[in-house]
Amino acid sequence: MAAVPTLTAEGVERATPPGDAPVADVATGTARLGHELAARATTTNWLCSPLSVAYTFAMVRAGAGGETAAEIDRVFGFPEGGPHAAFNAIARATATDRVHIANGLFTQQGLPVGEAFLAVLASHYGAGVHPVDFARDGAEIVNAWVREQTAERIPRLFDALSPATRLVLANAIYLKAEWRHPFAERGTTDEPFARPGGPVRVPMMHLSADLPYAAGADWQAVELPYKGADLAMRVIVPTGDQTPDALVAPDVLAAVTRSLGSAYVDLAMPRFDYGSHIDLVRILAALGLRRSFAPGADFGGIHPGLHVDGAVQRATVTVDEWGTEAAAATGLMMLTSMRPPPTTVVRADVPFAFAIVHPPTGVPLFAGIVADPSDTTGGRRDTP
Structure with missing residues (x-):
């Protein structure tokens, strides 16, 4: 597929955002x-x-x-x-x-x-x-x-x-980022996971490390930082009857941020890919x-x-x-939502001509005149 040209607004460069951007x-x-x-x-x-x-x-x-x-x-x-x-x-x-x-x-x-x-x-x-x-x-x-x-x-x-x-x-x-504290591959073992439809065995990874950790009334959270980047995955696990979607509510995420502190954590977490x-x-x-x-x-x-x-x-x-x-x-x-009314009107309601052409060369393959559309014979005669 041929490259698609990219057009840009003339004279506009990427702006530097202000320090007080919201x-x-x-x-x-x-x-x-x-x-x-x-x-x-x-x-x-x-x-x-x-x-x-x-x-x-x-x-x-x-x-x-x-x-x-x-x-x-x-x-x-x-x-x-x-x-x-x-x-x-x-x-x-x-x-x-x-x-x-x-x-x-x-x-x-x-x-x-x-x-x-x-x-x-x-x-x-x-x-x-x-x-x-x-x-x-x-x-x-x-x-x-x-x-x-x-x-x-x-x-x-x-x-x-x-x-x-x-x-x-x-x-x-x-x-695409690597963990700052990678899981040991040899520590991964098949273990039960309590899915909604019943337990299933999955490859469970294990990590013991000093990690940011927080806990609330019905959740625990651990932060897994990525290497060489100001990025992290926060894993939030219910400890009560909370549904997973409730754990990404803004108030829960804010509470995790406020409460994170260092702890020596033994973390078990499955691989996943979906x-x-x-x-x-x-x-x-x-x-x-x-x-x-x-x-x-x-x-x-x-x-x-x-x-x-x-x-x-x-x-x-x-x-x-x-x-x-x-x-x-x-x-x-x-x-x-709607097209504007046409600015050009063509009505073929008088005798007209047509041509079937090959546009690149302009060669007419067929040419004709329609003088009476109701006449389906066109004056055709059978050849004896």
């Missing part, structure tokens, strides 16, 4: 979003990148106006001044050789897109424009971009895209995001008449004795 507000809203998504999980194993979802809707927020913009802010907890500087700061703080964050905008060839919207995407999200033909190979091009940004952990984001698609916004996050596919439209609509998905949405800053017709995320994670590899990609598909 990162804490975005972090709180993203944690709440993750909890709401987890509470609506429909699979036994579930995985989501709330940050990837938030990135994608923050980008579309750059072209939203009126109540559409206000509703996005309410659902995602975006700050009143706009989330763009915060997401720019988050990318700069988290993106290392172990974490890769990418944003992409794919537009139908010839679709005019608002300059102010393009400038925000270029300056705060590092996103250029990839013009594509959605009726021909739009899904293939978006999926190829996702594969590249996630080191092929996510082979495709969209199974298909409507030929009527006008624009796709996508975010991809890829992480992925998720989430249709975000139904879930986000239940959370109150409705205008974005309806004809009449105000995304005039991008292009008149657009609304979000689909929103999906695919994510995958592998955890073993050496570390973690995880990836997520989120995409929004946008259509135009």
Whole structure:
């Protein structure tokens, strides 16, 4: 497949976010979003990148106006001044050789897109424009971009895209990091795990080390830092009747952060390797995001008449004795609510001509005149 050109807003460079960018507000809203998504999980194993979802809707927020913009802010907890500087700061703080964050905008060839919207995407999200033909190979091009940004952990984001698609916004996050304190491979043994459908034996890893640890009334938490990066996995285990989704509630996550202290921990944790596919439209609509998905949405800053017709995320994670590899990609598909009336009118209601041609050479294979469409014989005569 030929490389797709990337266009950028003229004269716009990546901005340096201010020191007071509202990162804490975005972090709180993203944690709440993750909890709401987890509470609506429909699979036994579930995985989501709330940050990837938030990135994608923050980008579309750059072209939203009126109540559409206000509703996005309410659902995602975006700050009143706009989330763009915060997401720019988050990318700069988290993106290392172990974490890769990418944003992409794919537009139908010839679709005019608002300059102010393009400038925000270029300056705060590092996103250029990839013009594509959605009726021909739009899904293939978006999926190829996702594969590249996630080191092929996510082979495709969209199974298909409507030929009527006008624009796709996508975010991809890829992480590959080694534990600062790796588990000993020889210490992994098959042990029981109390799954909801009954116990099953799984490869259980073991680690004894000085680790950040916290405990609440009905949970324990241990932090597993990654080598050479300001990143960590926090494993939160219920000690009472808490369901797992309750353990990613913002108040629990905040309590873990406040309570962490060093302890000599004997940790047993299974290897795991799985992925998720989430249709975000139904879930986000239940959370109150409705205008974005309806004809009449105000995304005039991008292009008149657009609304979000689909929103999906695919994510995958592998955890073993050496570390973690995880990836997520989120995409929004946008259509135009209605096309403007045609500016050119052609009525073949008088005698007319036609030609069937080979456009590259201009050679006419057939040529004809239609003077009476009701005459099906065309004056045809049988040859004796």
